Amino acid sequence: MKLRLRYRLDLVTYDGWMDGGEFYISISNRINLVKQSFQPIQDLDKLYLLGTSKMNQVSSAFPVGLLPRLMMMILGVRFCQVILYTTHMLHSAFYSVKFDDLVPKYKMGLLTLELKERVVSRGSFMDSTRSFQRRGSFAPLSPTQMLWSAENGSPFSKDDKDKGVNVQVILRCRPFSEDDVRAKTPMVVTCNEGKREVTVTQNTGSKQIDKTFSFDKVFGPGSKQKDLYDQVVDPIVKEALEGYNWTIFAYGQTGTGKTYTMEGEGGKTKNGEFHEDVGVIPRAVEQLFDTLEAQNAEYSMKVTYIELYNEEITDLLAPEEKSKKPISLMEDGKGAVFMRGLEEELVCSADEIYHILEKGSARKHTAETLINTQSNRSHSLFTITIQIKEHSSDGVEVTKCGKLNLVDLAGSENILRSGAREERAREAGEINKSLLTLGRVINALVEHSGHVPYRDSKLTRLLRDSLGGKTKTCIIATVSPSINSLEETQSTLDYAYRAKSIKNRPEVNHKVTKSVAVKDLYTEIDSLKQELHATREKNGIYIPNDRYISEEAAKKEMTEKLELKSKELMDLQELLFRQQKLTSELSQRLENTERQLHESRQDVSSLKDQLRYASESTKEKEYLILNLLESEKTLTKRAVELHSELENATSEVSSLFAKIEHKNHIEDGNKVLVQCFQTLLAQHLEALHNIVVTSVTHQEQHLTAIEGHMKSFVSEQDKATQGLQIRVEKIRDIFSGGIKSLVEIATEFSGNSKTALGDINSEVEEHSSALAELIREASVKVGDVLNDLHSNLTDQEQSIATFWKQQHESQLRAYQTTQSASSVTMNFFNTMSNDIFRVIEMVEDARTKYDQQLSDFKIKFEDYANGEDKQLLDKMAELLVSSNAKKKQLIQTEIDAIRSDIGSRTYHIHRKTSSMIALSSSTQDEFTSFLGKTERHYSEDKSATQNAKDGLTAKLQNWYKSSLIVTNANGSYGSSLII
């Protein structure tokens, strides 16, 4: 098989899935960290892509297309440092990359990617790749896992013990509580026991973010206590019996089953078997005793049970009077922690331990919270130390010492959610503080920080050896599947996931021979006795001689050592100086790098913004395209509707045109009729005019004749009057002569005799009667003449009146005929103009309606088009703009054509109607003026006739009056005479 050189680029992170954030890579060309002797990288992209494609979670966040670029850059600079800063770290995959630095503030890991030289065959590499693919997730086995499945059942192989082993992390998810079941709380945790993966599902708005964590073992809600024990604790107990120190601690939110897992519930059944809810501690105790008994070993077992409450350690096994005294935590010279005055109880059977556990548990600080009815308010540490006597191969008796620390931590809790108040809240604060320190210690260990803050809390001081020390550690992280605990679950998973990277360097406790152990004990007892004696004597400090000698020797040795150390110190100081120089150089470089990093970060953030913007705009555009398509659909639909409406409108317009034509036709008929009527009217009017003219001439003639008659009559009358006047004058003369003679006679005869008076009187009487007779005759004659005149005048008057009446009647008839004719004509014209106006209105309405519709359509279309124009992709926009323009143009031309058609038609109609209106109005005017003229003529004629009549009548009346006066005057004169 042909061997090829391969270089492998592995990415590792210290972190789990933080919050589905983005993932960025920037490259600086710091090449000093990598060997120069590497060959150009071949197939690296493939490997790399291969790697990332398997990272289920990451691949979605990993910008596609970046990898080839990254490859190019890597190839360009040959070797490089990849700076990875992310809130969404890659899955821990390979262990070939180390962290240089960590900047927790930014959750940033500065990774040095070492291109490691590996000699692999193509075939075997591909095989391993395939095996990853089959696994379906990018979670290769960690060394711990590999050891876990070792054939001998032991979780560690001998080789790995030398290298250091990772803290083993087990994840246990409890089932839903009854309350959760009742409330139908959604489940957010999914356990895949086969793949050893836990997935947390988080819904943020419309997005669902799944975060998957892999652990050394995963136990789902349905898992049994026995399963967990058999798979996890059983091998640990075996190792403890081998002489290893083991710590198992339960870590998790309050109420998630830490105590349930560690201690469990229920005891032994009647047949001596454990109840299925019994937890790790009783089972481990049982296993220890069973194994030791089975091995028939000589052993001793001691237990301690302490509680750490509010940073105070209490011995749960101490007698009552001592139990209130807090235990102080001490450190020996080598940094090992021990507790002074702690009660160690020797136990000989499992039952004893159960009893002790019960006793201790009863003393623990517990309280009810909203989440857990019996919540541990303290951390408890139950330690079992086993010493087993053995015989070495050379027959020497040795003692093997194993230790099992079983820790039940207090629950990490959200004070608000757990409902803790006052004392409980203070407790919770303390608990959270110590757990926080635990988290910081884990971080420091994972990040390989120089300083690990063990001393910041008693809990971490107690667990010091289990975290990065010689003790092997197994963390059982407990979570709840409920959505209500999502935040805490994520935090627990995060911690647990980090803790996976902590490495311990376990050592088997030295096996001491019995004699050495006894000797040690004797020496200790002796020195203690001497110290006691000296204290009792209060006599200064007594030091035994051999102790003095040994101490002196030790002092001397120490002085030598000190000298050596001071020399070393000098060297170290020099080294320190060099280091400081180097550090300053490095810090300079670091500054540069940081600057570059900052720049890169800015680039990245701007790129991120651009990307976000681009993706947003793409989304927007996609959305717009969708909308556009939809709007196009609606537009098409609308266009079809409009088209049909347009067709309807066209048919309506054509029907309107037909109507208009019909109307025109009628109007033409009407016009002809009007013309006929006009000619007829003109003829009639002419005839009427002629009649009026002839009647006027007749009247004039008649009047002239009457005037002549009247004149002759008047002259005759004048003549007769003159004759009558003359006769009257004559008569007067006669009368006056007679009167005179009578007066003379009277005067002659007045003085003579009264008798003669009688004669005279009778004579006078004769004369008077003759005169009266004469006057009577004359007046009869005058009366006859006057009567004749009067009858004559009456006749004249009657004939004039009759003529007048006839004239009046004929004129009235003519007037009435003309009036009725004009009113008919006027009505006709009015109706016609009304009809025309109605037609115009209809046409106007139709035109406005179509105009409105068309402009609405145009506006709508333009709106759509404008909206679309703005939002479309550039190309799409161009295309659409042109297509819109075309459409608009098409529609515009269509609209224009329709408009112009309608306009021309309307104009045509307008012209026709206006000409008709003009014609009708001119005809009307003409007719009105003609009527006016006729009326004027008529009224002139009438007034002239009336004047003539009035004048004649007045003349006649005057004449008659004067005649009457004369007649009356004559009458009165005669009567006065008679008187």
Ligand SMILES: Nc1ncnc2c1ncn2[C@@H]1O[C@H](COP(=O)(O)OP(=O)(O)OP(=O)(O)O)[C@@H](O)[C@H]1O
């Ligand atoms: N895996 C499980 N199966 C069945 N019941 C469980 C499981 N885990 C927890 N419970 C039940 O949930 C309740 C709370 O569990 P437990 O007291 O062990 O929680 P805790 O984590 O120790 O809480 P705290 O930190 O407050 O002490 C108990 O009634 C227990 O019976």
